[in-house]
Amino acid sequence: MLDKRFIRENPQAVKDAVAVKGLDLDVDELLQLDQDNRKLQFEVDEAQARRKSFAKQFAKADEARRAELRVEHEAFDRQLKDLREQLARTGARLSELMLLTPNIPWSGAPVGPDEAANVVLRTVGTLPEFDFTPLDHTELAEKRGWAEFARARKVAGERAYALVGDLVMLERAVHSYALDLLRTREFTPVAVPALVREEPLIGTGMLPKAREEIYAIPEDDLYLAGTAEVALVGLHAGEILDAARLPIRYAGISPCFRREIGSASRDVRGLLRVHQFEKVEQFVLCVADEAESARWHAELLATAERILTDLGLCYEVVECATGDMGVGKFRMNDINTWFPSLGRFRETHSCSTLHDWQARRANLRYRDSDGAIRFAHTLNNTAVATPRLLAALLENFQTADGAVRIPEVLRPYLGGRELI
RNA sequence: GGUGGAGUCGCCUAGUGGCCGAGGGCGCACGCCUCGAAAGCGUGUGAGGGGGCAACCCCUCCGUGGGUUCAAAUCCCACCUCCACCGCCA
Numbered sequence: 001m002l003d004k005r006f007i008r009e010n011p012q013a014v015k016d017a018v019a020v021k022g023l024d025l026d027v028d029e030l031l032q033l034d035q036d037n038r039k040l041q042f043e044v045d046e047a048q049a050r051r052k053s054f055a056k057q058f059a060k061a062d063e064a065r066r067a068e069l070r071v072e073h074e075a076f077d078r079q080l081k082d083l084r085e086q087l088a089r090t091g092a093r094l095s096e097l098m099l100l101t102p103n104i105p106w107s108g109a110p111v112g113p114d115e116a117a118n119v120v121l122r123t124v125g126t127l128p129e130f131d132f133t134p135l136d137h138t139e140l141a142e143k144r145g146w147a148e149f150a151r152a153r154k155v156a157g158e159r160a161y162a163l164v165g166d167l168v169m170l171e172r173a174v175h176s177y178a179l180d181l182l183r184t185r186e187f188t189p190v191a192v193p194a195l196v197r198e199e200p201l202i203g204t205g206m207l208p209k210a211r212e213e214i215y216a217i218p219e220d221d222l223y224l225a226g227t228a229e230v231a232l233v234g235l236h237a238g239e240i241l242d243a244a245r246l247p248i249r250y251a252g253i254s255p256c257f258r259r260e261i262g263s264a265s266r267d268v269r270g271l272l273r274v275h276q277f278e279k280v281e282q283f284v285l286c287v288a289d290e291a292e293s294a295r296w297h298a299e300l301l302a303t304a305e306r307i308l309t310d311l312g313l314c315y316e317v318v319e320c321a322t323g324d325m326g327v328g329k330f331r332m333n334d335i336n337t338w339f340p341s342l343g344r345f346r347e348t349h350s351c352s353t354l355h356d357w358q359a360r361r362a363n364l365r366y367r368d369s370d371g372a373i374r375f376a377h378t379l380n381n382t383a384v385a386t387p388r389l390l391a392a393l394l395e396n397f398q399t400a401d402g403a404v405r406i407p408e409v410l411r412p413y414l415g416g417r418e419l420i
Numbered sequence: 421g422g423u424g425g426a427g428u429c430g431c432c433u434a435g436u437g438g439c440c441g442a443g444g445g446c447g448c449a450c451g452c453c454u455c456g457a458a459a460g461c462g463u464g465u466g467a468g469g470g471g472g473c474a475a476c477c478c479c480u481c482c483g484u485g486g487g488u489u490c491a492a493a494u495c496c497c498a499c500c501u502c503c504a505c506c507g508c509c510a
Binding site: 038041054055061073 | 438
């Protein structure tokens with residue numbers, strides 16, 4: 001969400017953002033509504049003030065005068081009620097549009113309608129070479145009895161999977177390693193609810209835009225969150241934090257649920273695109289200073305790169321284009337990891353600065369040292385998301401006889417094993 | 421799932437229809453006092469929106485949303501959260 005005043009004063013900047021992000025939002029309608037709404041608000045305020053003074057007169061009046069007043073009130077009350085209803089209508093429509101206002105992307109973002117416009121910033125690591133025909137992760141996992149697909153799909157339908165045996169242990173190792181690394185960087189681990197209310201989904205910007213992507217449990221008015229970010233922002237929604245508490249750094253862990261409606265029948269095989277997965281998420285909440293949040297963005301990105309480097313995976317860092325970054329993003333860098341079976345890089349991490357867009361929605365503020373109350377900046381990036389990352393490990397580190405070499409940093413979590 | 425109780429300004433609390441956007445205490449800030457401090461005394465101390473060049477003024481918010489009323493923190497309804505007990509349960 002944007003500041004209404006900002007929209008009023010910079011309508012063209014908002015229109016440009018709508019255009020480069022490929023959105024459908026009538027900014028002029030929004031401006032008109034805002035104006036109408038303020039006018040109505042003014043009228044209601046005035047009428048309300050009169051009503052108050054009426055009520056005071058009434059309290060002091062005798063019975064005869066009260067009867068008169070009651071008659072005088074009648075028309076006035078109807079008028080006030082009518083004004084209130086109008087205000088409620090324009091207010092509701094205005095909020096609706098406000099929730100659709102995009103963040104203004106940072107000036108360095110490539111302009112383009114979709115990911116084709118993304119720019120690769122750097123490629124790190126060396127591509128694996130095989131002196132045998134490597135298997136894809138699905139074949140390898142099945143061969144080694146590390147995953148159940150057919151049986152899992154009996155239980156949970158398409159895209160379901162069950163990890164088995166050493167792959168389970170590998171998953172836990174990856175998560176433990178990531179959490180330990182983040183703890184050394186003063187990120188507090190938080191195991192958050194995945195089952196959430198509508199409110200934090202609106203607060204983070206997942207709703208109303210991505211409704212079809214989210215599992216709903218209407219019976220209980222709950223949803224399954226697609227990322228720990230939802231709960232992490234939600235934890236502090238509506239608060240006014242003391243600036244001394246910032247930056248808040250969390251390592252969120254949670255199961256994540258995505259309907260993958262927009263990708264129906266894509267990547268249906270294997271572990272690359274699933275409805276339920278496990279993620280360790282880096283999250284930062286800091287003061288509203290672009291230099292400060294830019295530093296955190298760099299750090300979140302660096303940590304993700306450190307993880308991939310530690311694991312020995314080859315990856316590329318991408319500057320995401322305006323049309324790819326999503327409504328609420330200020331800046332987004334994806335990290336794509338090499339998958340031998342695909343012969344290309346595939347997204348494993350996504351680093352985002354939301355500027356104060358998310359904090360405005362979630363009404364998440366802090367009191368600065370100068371006493372001013374400001375909306376915070378929020379940022380997030382994947383640390384590790386499995387099983388997609390497991391698939392990368394299997395494919396990149398497989399041996400001719402179907403074993404998998406374990407990256408050194410994971411060995412302590414696997415009883416020192418070098419191979420599985 | 422059931423029964424009972426509760427949710428007021430950072431914290432504790434007063435307030436059962438108009439004198440309440442709201443009193444008191446704590447905390448905090450400033451001032452006086454003091455060589456300095458403590459104590460004491462005094463003053464101030466929530467958020468959002470709007471109007472005005474400004475001084476300043478108005479409106480909204482007492483968990484949330486509705487309702488009753490000329491008038492709601494106060495009455496009614498629904499929901500949320502917390503506490504206690506019963507039932508069930510990983």
